[in-house]
Amino acid sequence: MALPALAGAARAQAAPDALAHSQVQSWAAFDTSGTFAPHTITRRAAGPRDIVVEIMFSSICHSDIHTYKGDWGMPAFPLVPGHEMVGRVIGVGAEVRKFREGDIAGVGTMVDSCGTCANCRADREQNCLNGTTFTYNSPDRISGGVTYGGYSRKIVVKEDFALRIPPGVDLAGFAPLLCAGITTFSPINHWNLQPGQRYGVIGMGGLGHLAVKLAAARGAEVVVFTTSEDKLEDARAFGAAEAYLWSDEDAMRRLAGSFDLMLSTVPVAYPMQPFLNLLKLDKTLVNVGALFPVEGLQGMMMGFGRQSLAGSMTGGIAETQRVIDFAAHHGIAATYEMITPDQIGAACQKVITKDARYRYVIDMTAA
Ligand SMILES: [Zn+2]
Numbered sequence: 460m461a462l463p464a465l466a467g468a469a470r471a472q473a474a475p476d477a478l479a480h481s482q483v484q485s486w487a488a489f490d491t492s493g494t495f496a497p498h499t500i501t502r503r504a505a506g507p508r509d510i511v512v513e514i515m516f517s518s519i520c521h522s523d524i525h526t527y528k529g530d531w532g533m534p535a536f537p538l539v540p541g542h543e544m545v546g547r548v549i550g551v552g553a554e555v556r557k558f559r560e561g562d563i564a565g566v567g568t569m570v571d572s573c574g575t576c577a578n579c580r581a582d583r584e585q586n587c588l589n590g591t592t593f594t595y596n597s598p599d600r601i602s603g604g605v606t607y608g609g610y611s612r613k614i615v616v617k618e619d620f621a622l623r624i625p626p627g628v629d630l631a632g633f634a635p636l637l638c639a640g641i642t643t644f645s646p647i648n649h650w651n652l653q654p655g656q657r658y659g660v661i662g663m664g665g666l667g668h669l670a671v672k673l674a675a676a677r678g679a680e681v682v683v684f685t686t687s688e689d690k691l692e693d694a695r696a697f698g699a700a701e702a703y704l705w706s707d708e709d710a711m712r713r714l715a716g717s718f719d720l721m722l723s724t725v726p727v728a729y730p731m732q733p734f735l736n737l738l739k740l741d742k743t744l745v746n747v748g749a750l751f752p753v754e755g756l757q758g759m760m761m762g763f764g765r766q767s768l769a770g771s772m773t774g775g776i777a778e779t780q781r782v783i784d785f786a787a788h789h790g791i792a793a794t795y796e797m798i799t800p801d802q803i804g805a806a807c808q809k810v811i812t813k814d815a816r817y818r819y820v821i822d823m824t825a826a
């Protein structure tokens with residue numbers, strides 16, 4: 460009879476340890492070169508509404524690369540990127556309701572926001588009027604330092620900013636849903652893409668390939684525009700009805716004025732007017748990839764077709780849960796290649812040279 464009591468005592472001891480602040484192995488960039496090296500960071504002690512997640516899979520988003528390269532301003536080095544991660548919950552604070560130890564949780568592009576402004580109250584934490592706390596390289600409201608992302612073995616996060624990952628899914632293939640998935644899912648909700656509508660996806664990398672899968676699952680007629688010839692076949696395999704090279708001038712002429720909605724996932728600036736010309740009257744091209752000055756717009760052409768160019772970035776936590784549940788329901792996951800942490804730098808180079816097919820997922824449990 461002493462045994463259950465002993466086991467109970469052991470559990471009671473284990474839980475506080477899991478919640479204590481800890482030194483955690485991570486992989487960091489120390490400059491803009493794209494080289495990553497092991498680096499030890501401190502994760503805060505978990506508060507009553509925090510969970511501790513042992514990260515299993517973390518995937519590489521082009522934002523990670525833009526950040527270490529300084530494309531969006533010089534980051535705080537050492538930089539630990541990563542905002543697409545899935546792992547096991549190993550500690551829960553006393554007031555946590557959404558998770559239990561042993562559950563699988565995901566963390567995406569943000570870990571905190573004010574929670575009280577109009578946008579936060581409308582489930583748009585990514586647009587927090589008092590400043591969203593992004594998952595890495597962001598001022599940390601709680602620790603006072605800077606946030607560190609998923610290229611790490613462990614993270615401590617408010618349960619409100621963690622996502623439930625349903626059992627039985629491909630966990631590695633689900634990690635990219637946490638940014639690429641929600642980034643491409645939110646526009647088709649906001650602009651209300653309907654079954655049968657013509658939807659153009661420009662660029663088919665990490666974001667674009669998920670855009671195709673998600674929109675095809677909603678019954679849209681998806682058309683892909685890529686610069687890589689070998690992706691034409693993949694586009695159809697992911698559910699696209701048609702796929703064209705950007706250089707296909709015949710197709711660009713023939714498709715003018717035929718789309719209900721378009722999404723640009725290309726991570727660099729390029730002249731957008733040729734694609735705006737493909738929209739029907741009054742329709743919208745949503746840019747989620749090139750977060751830079753927009754190039755090559757023609758006021759006369761846009762006026763003539765009354766087309767809109769819009770921006771969108773990630774999505775709220777509730778909407779992120781929706782894309783995870785939607786993907787689980789439809790059997791959608793990212794197409795990926797698994798790597799180990801020592802391969803992060805090389806994998807980033809392949810993302811830059813468009814050789815990724817289609818996401819690199821880092822096995823964070825590897826030595
Ligand atoms: Zn991302």
Ligand SMILES: [Zn+2]
Nearest residue numbers: 573576579587
């Ligand atoms: Zn807010």
